[in-house]
Amino acid sequence: MSMKYYLSLLLLFFSTALLAQKKFTLSGTIRDGATGETLIGATVKISGPATAGTLTNGYGYFAISQIEGSYTVVISYTGYTAITKTITLNKDIKLNEELKSTIDLAEVVVSATNRKNENVKSAQMGLERVDMKSLNSIPVLLGEKDVLKTIQLLPGVKSGGEGNTGFYVRGGAADQNLIILDEAVVYNSSHLLGFFSTFNADAIKDVSLYKGGMPAQYGGRLSSVLDVRMDDGNNKEFKFQGGIGLIASRLKAEGPIVKDRGSFMVSFRRTYIDLFLRASPDSSINGSTLNFYDINAKANYKINDKNTIYVSGYFGKDNIGVKDLFANDWGNVTATIRLNHIFSDRLFSNTSLIYNNYNYTVRLLNDVTNFKASSLVRDFNFKEDFQYFSNKHTLRFGINATQHRISPIDISVSQESQVNPLTQQRRYGIESAAYISDEWAATEHLNFLYGLRLAAFSLMGPGNFSTYDPDGNILSTESVADGKFYKNYFNLEPRFSVSYLFNEENSIKTSYNRNTQNVHILTNATSSSPTDQYVLSSNNIKPEIADQVSMGYFRNFDENNYEFSGEVYYKWLQNQIDYKNAAQLLANSNIESELLYGVGRAYGLELFFKKKFGKLNGWVGYTLSRTERKFAELNNGKYFPSRQDRTHDVSVVGIYNISQRWTFSSSFIYSTGNAVTFPAGKYVVGGQTTYYYTERNAGRMPYNMRLDVSATLEGKKHKRYQSSWNFGVYNLLARKNPYSIEFIDDPNDPRKTAAQQTSLFGLIPSVTWNFKF
Incomplete structure (x- = not known):
C-alpha cells in the first residue's frame, strides 16, 4: 500500500x-x-x-x-x-x-437542594434551602411565618435570642452575615425590635443559606450569605392570598401583565397592635405607637426569547413610640432592576442595578430641646454576572461595584437648648470586586467547586480623617477633597470545595474559603438594634478577614429518605473590632478612638439527621462549638469567649401529617447561655453604686429551652378557593428564658449585689386564618 x-x-x-x-x-x-x-x-x-x-x-x-x-x-x-x-x-x-x-405536604421544610441526593453529590458545602411551600408547618411566635426563625433551627446557626431575628453562623457576629433580597443588601432584617423578620413569607420564592464554602460570586461579609428571592408573580391567571392573625394581617395579589409573557406580584403586611393601644383605658399608653408595615413588589416581562427584564422593590417601616415620651422609626427601601440575556445556548448573563437605603430616627417628645437623632446607610450597586455551561464545567464570572454613603448620626435640637447639636461626618466608599469560579464534574466520583475573588475597597472624600494613639488622642488629621481617594485596600479571596463520592449514597467533602468585610456595625449589645452605628473601613479600621476550613461526611439512607451529615470547621478571624472599657459610644464624633483591634477563632462540630418523606418527618440538629476573641488590651491579652459563644445548641423539629387536612408540628430548642461580663465588685461614689469589671465575658447567662407546637387544619377544597387555620402555642413549657440580666443592690442588704433577670415571653397562644383564591 x-x-x-x-x-x-x-x-x-x-x-x-x-x-x-x-x-x-x-x-x-x-x-x-x-x-x-x-x-x-x-x-x-x-x-x-x-x-x-x-x-x-x-x-x-x-x-x-x-x-x-x-x-x-x-x-x-x-x-x-x-x-x-x-x-x-x-x-x-x-x-x-x-x-x-x-x-406533597409530607416533605420536610428544609432541604439541602432539590435533587434527592444532591447533598451527597454536590461539591458545595454548607448550603441549605428553605421550602417556602411547607413553611406553614413550623410553629412560630404569634403564628407569623418567619424565614429567619426557621434557619435558626439548623446546626451551625445560632439564634440571637428571644425577641431578636439576628443570628450567628459558625462563630461570626450578627453583622457578618450578608442578607440580600433580590440582590439588594438588607442592613436591618427585623421588625418590632427583632420579634419578626422583614421577610413576608407570602412574597418569597426561594431562600438559600450558605454557611460554609461560600461561592465566589458572593462577598462583603465573613460568615454567611442569606440569598432571598421574591416571587415573580403568576403569568397565567390572577390570584389572591393572605392571612389574618392576632397581631398582623397580610394580602398578596399576583397575575399576568401579558399571559405567559409577563407578570406582577404585590404583597402587603401590617400589624395593628397600635389599634389596641388606642383603645386602652390606661391614659399612659393610650396613643402610643407600635406597628410595622412592609410592601413587596415585583414585575417581569419577557421581551423576546433572549431577554427578560425584572423590576422588584421592598419598602418597610417600623414605628415605636410611647405617648409624650419618645418616638423611634426605622425602615429599609430596596430596588432592583435586572436584565437576563442569553448570548447563546451556553452563555447566560444577568445585569443588575441595585439601590438600598436604611435609616432610623429617634425623637424625644417630652423634651423642650426638640431632640432628634437620625442615621442613614445608602448604597448604589452595579453587577454583571455571567454563567457558561459546558459538558463537565459550569463557569461563573463577573464584576460588581457598590458606592456606599453612611451618615453615622445627626443630632438636632432647638436653638434654646443647652444640648449641643452634632453632625458626624458622612463617609463615602466604593467597594468593588471581580470573580471567577468553576464547578467541575471531573469524574463520576470527584467534583470540584473552585474560584477566586478580587475584592477592593476605597475610602473617599470629602471628609477629615484622624489618626489616634493607643490612648485615643488625635495624632494627626488630614482633610480630603470631594471625590478624592484616601485609603485603598485590596484582598484576594480564594474559594475551594471538593467532594468525593464513594457511591450514590455517601461522600466526603472539604472546603477552604477566605472572605473580607468593609462595612462594620459598632454595637456593645448582645444583638443588633435599629440604632447601631455603621462604619466603613478606614485608616484606623482595617478590613475584617476570615479564613475557614471545613470537612464533612454525608450519607443518605433508604432511597434518600433519610439524610445524615457531620461537619467540622475551624475559622481564623483577623482585624476584629471591640470597644475599650468604659468607652463613650453615644454621639461621639471620634468613635474610632474608642475601638480596639484583635483576632478571633471559632471551631466546632455540626451533626444533622433528617427524615424527608412520609407522614412523620423532620430533623435533629446539634452543634458543639467555641467562639473566642483576643485583644492585647483586654483580659491580659488572652483569648476570651465572644458574646455569641454558646457551647451546645440542640434543635428538634417534627412534622406529622395525620390526615390530608390535619398537620401537627413541634420544635424544641436548647442552648447554652451566652457569654456575659459580670461585675467583679462595686464601690459607692456620691451615694451612687458603681460596678467594676475584670475579665471580659467570663460569666454565662442561664440556658435557653423552649418547646413550640402548632396544628394546621386545611379547609375543604373548592374549585377557586382554599383556606386553612393555624393554631399554635409558643413556649408551651412557659419557661422564663433570660433576655437580659441587670445587677442591682440587694434590697435586703445593700452591701450585696443581686442579679435581676428580664424575660420576654411566657406561654403565648396564637391563631391565624389563611386564604387563597
Whole structure:
C-alpha cells in the first residue's frame, strides 16, 4: 500500500472521530406549570451515549452539552411530578418545560437542594434551602411565618435570642452575615425590635443559606450569605392570598401583565397592635405607637426569547413610640432592576442595578430641646454576572461595584437648648470586586467547586480623617477633597470545595474559603438594634478577614429518605473590632478612638439527621462549638469567649401529617447561655453604686429551652378557593428564658449585689386564618 493510501485512511479516521465527538447543547427554562414561576435548582438529567446532569440556575435556566445521539431526559423538582422525554441530539435544542405541583405536604421544610441526593453529590458545602411551600408547618411566635426563625433551627446557626431575628453562623457576629433580597443588601432584617423578620413569607420564592464554602460570586461579609428571592408573580391567571392573625394581617395579589409573557406580584403586611393601644383605658399608653408595615413588589416581562427584564422593590417601616415620651422609626427601601440575556445556548448573563437605603430616627417628645437623632446607610450597586455551561464545567464570572454613603448620626435640637447639636461626618466608599469560579464534574466520583475573588475597597472624600494613639488622642488629621481617594485596600479571596463520592449514597467533602468585610456595625449589645452605628473601613479600621476550613461526611439512607451529615470547621478571624472599657459610644464624633483591634477563632462540630418523606418527618440538629476573641488590651491579652459563644445548641423539629387536612408540628430548642461580663465588685461614689469589671465575658447567662407546637387544619377544597387555620402555642413549657440580666443592690442588704433577670415571653397562644383564591 502506498503512503498516500495510509494518509487517506488516517485523515478519514480523524475526520470520523471529530464528527463523532461533535457536541450539541440542550438548554431551556423550567417553570411551575400553575404559575409560570421559574424553578430554581430543578434537576435536568440526560442518559444515552453519555450521562450528565445539572441544576437550573437562579432564573430557572439550564444547559447541557453532549455528543450526538438519542437521549432520555428527566426533569424533576421536589414536590412536582417529573417529566421524561426522549430526544435526538443532532443539533442544539431548546427545551422549555412546565412541571405540575404535587403539593406533597409530607416533605420536610428544609432541604439541602432539590435533587434527592444532591447533598451527597454536590461539591458545595454548607448550603441549605428553605421550602417556602411547607413553611406553614413550623410553629412560630404569634403564628407569623418567619424565614429567619426557621434557619435558626439548623446546626451551625445560632439564634440571637428571644425577641431578636439576628443570628450567628459558625462563630461570626450578627453583622457578618450578608442578607440580600433580590440582590439588594438588607442592613436591618427585623421588625418590632427583632420579634419578626422583614421577610413576608407570602412574597418569597426561594431562600438559600450558605454557611460554609461560600461561592465566589458572593462577598462583603465573613460568615454567611442569606440569598432571598421574591416571587415573580403568576403569568397565567390572577390570584389572591393572605392571612389574618392576632397581631398582623397580610394580602398578596399576583397575575399576568401579558399571559405567559409577563407578570406582577404585590404583597402587603401590617400589624395593628397600635389599634389596641388606642383603645386602652390606661391614659399612659393610650396613643402610643407600635406597628410595622412592609410592601413587596415585583414585575417581569419577557421581551423576546433572549431577554427578560425584572423590576422588584421592598419598602418597610417600623414605628415605636410611647405617648409624650419618645418616638423611634426605622425602615429599609430596596430596588432592583435586572436584565437576563442569553448570548447563546451556553452563555447566560444577568445585569443588575441595585439601590438600598436604611435609616432610623429617634425623637424625644417630652423634651423642650426638640431632640432628634437620625442615621442613614445608602448604597448604589452595579453587577454583571455571567454563567457558561459546558459538558463537565459550569463557569461563573463577573464584576460588581457598590458606592456606599453612611451618615453615622445627626443630632438636632432647638436653638434654646443647652444640648449641643452634632453632625458626624458622612463617609463615602466604593467597594468593588471581580470573580471567577468553576464547578467541575471531573469524574463520576470527584467534583470540584473552585474560584477566586478580587475584592477592593476605597475610602473617599470629602471628609477629615484622624489618626489616634493607643490612648485615643488625635495624632494627626488630614482633610480630603470631594471625590478624592484616601485609603485603598485590596484582598484576594480564594474559594475551594471538593467532594468525593464513594457511591450514590455517601461522600466526603472539604472546603477552604477566605472572605473580607468593609462595612462594620459598632454595637456593645448582645444583638443588633435599629440604632447601631455603621462604619466603613478606614485608616484606623482595617478590613475584617476570615479564613475557614471545613470537612464533612454525608450519607443518605433508604432511597434518600433519610439524610445524615457531620461537619467540622475551624475559622481564623483577623482585624476584629471591640470597644475599650468604659468607652463613650453615644454621639461621639471620634468613635474610632474608642475601638480596639484583635483576632478571633471559632471551631466546632455540626451533626444533622433528617427524615424527608412520609407522614412523620423532620430533623435533629446539634452543634458543639467555641467562639473566642483576643485583644492585647483586654483580659491580659488572652483569648476570651465572644458574646455569641454558646457551647451546645440542640434543635428538634417534627412534622406529622395525620390526615390530608390535619398537620401537627413541634420544635424544641436548647442552648447554652451566652457569654456575659459580670461585675467583679462595686464601690459607692456620691451615694451612687458603681460596678467594676475584670475579665471580659467570663460569666454565662442561664440556658435557653423552649418547646413550640402548632396544628394546621386545611379547609375543604373548592374549585377557586382554599383556606386553612393555624393554631399554635409558643413556649408551651412557659419557661422564663433570660433576655437580659441587670445587677442591682440587694434590697435586703445593700452591701450585696443581686442579679435581676428580664424575660420576654411566657406561654403565648396564637391563631391565624389563611386564604387563597
